[in-house]
Amino acid sequence: MPAFSRSISKALFPIGELTKPEVRAIAKQADLITAEKKDSQGLCFIGKVRLPEFLQQKLQPKEGEIIKIPSDFSQYKRHVPEFENKECELEYFATKFAYAAEDGKVVGKHQGAHYFTKGQRKGLDVGGTKEALYVIETDVNTNIIYTGEGKNHQxxxxxxxxxxxxxxxxxxxxxxxxxxxxLRVEARIRYRQTLEKAVLYKVEKGMYVEFENKQSAIQEGQFVAWYQNEELLGSGVIS
Structure with missing residues (x-):
């Protein structure tokens, strides 16, 4: 059997046990053109089209308001209660902040809340602020984008x-x-993010992931993945 075939045959079945660098090494040995191809970070099926442009082609524009939430918003200063147990504590801190239009100031317009994600900075086209605005929440029902000034906004x-x-x-x-x-693990919530120390807690309805450090822009519908010694143990879709 040619070296090419032997390399591919060996890689087919145990690939789940191999790291990405090991797979690339096998591909390089087999002289595959994909051995050093840049990792995909987009939606493969849409071709060479940026995601915002793809969404604009498929979803109709709908003008809405961009609202800036102040850094001293009342919920950021809420009193933390005493918890009956660890599960109650986890549920409390996993609950995202709830915003209403009257909680902030209208600073601009957008063409559809469904075009934006938490943590996004580009595309807002709002000036006049000392620091850049970041999306901190989107409400597709009211078509409102809530923003905060600066990357350290609470x-x-x-x-x-x-x-x-x-x-x-x-x-x-x-x-x-x-x-x-x-279970103590290391986890990440986005591609290429540095692994962060975390603890998994299993409860009746699912599982909480508690990070040692606060994470920026936790987004519902995206994945969290957990590891030990750089081995991927599992993953889940954030609720």
Whole structure:
């Protein structure tokens, strides 16, 4: 069997146990043109089109307001209660801030809340602020984008997120947690993000991920992935 075929055959079945650099090394040995191809960070099926442009082609524009939430917003200074148990504490800190139009000031217009995601800075086209505005929440029902000034705005940060049972996916089946159990891991919520220390807590309805440090722009519908010693153990869709 040619070296090319042997390399590919060896890579086909155990690939789930290999790291990406190991797979690339096999591809390079086999002289594949994809060995050093840049990783995809977009939607492969739409071709060479930027995601915002793709959405604008598929979704109709709808003008709405951009509202700036002040850094001293009352919910950022809320009194933290005493918790009955750890699960109550996790639920409290996993709950995102709730905004209404009257909580801030209208600073501009946009063409559709569905075009924006938390943490986004580009595309707002709003001037006159000392620091750049960042999206801290979107409301597609009212078509309002809530923003905060500066990348350190409190509205961007939380340290706890929740994944429902149906959205939890384990690779290491031997480490699946039972209700009431927890596991120290490292986790990330976006591609190429540095791994952060975290603890998984299994509860009846799903699993909480509590980060040691607050994370910027935790977005519902995106993935969280957890690791130990750089081995991917599992992942889940953020609720």
């Amino acid at each position: 509205g961007l940060y939380r340290n706890v997120l929740f994944v429902s049972n149906k959205e939890i996916h384990w690779i290491r089946k031997d480490l699946i947690l039972a209700i009431g159990e927890n």
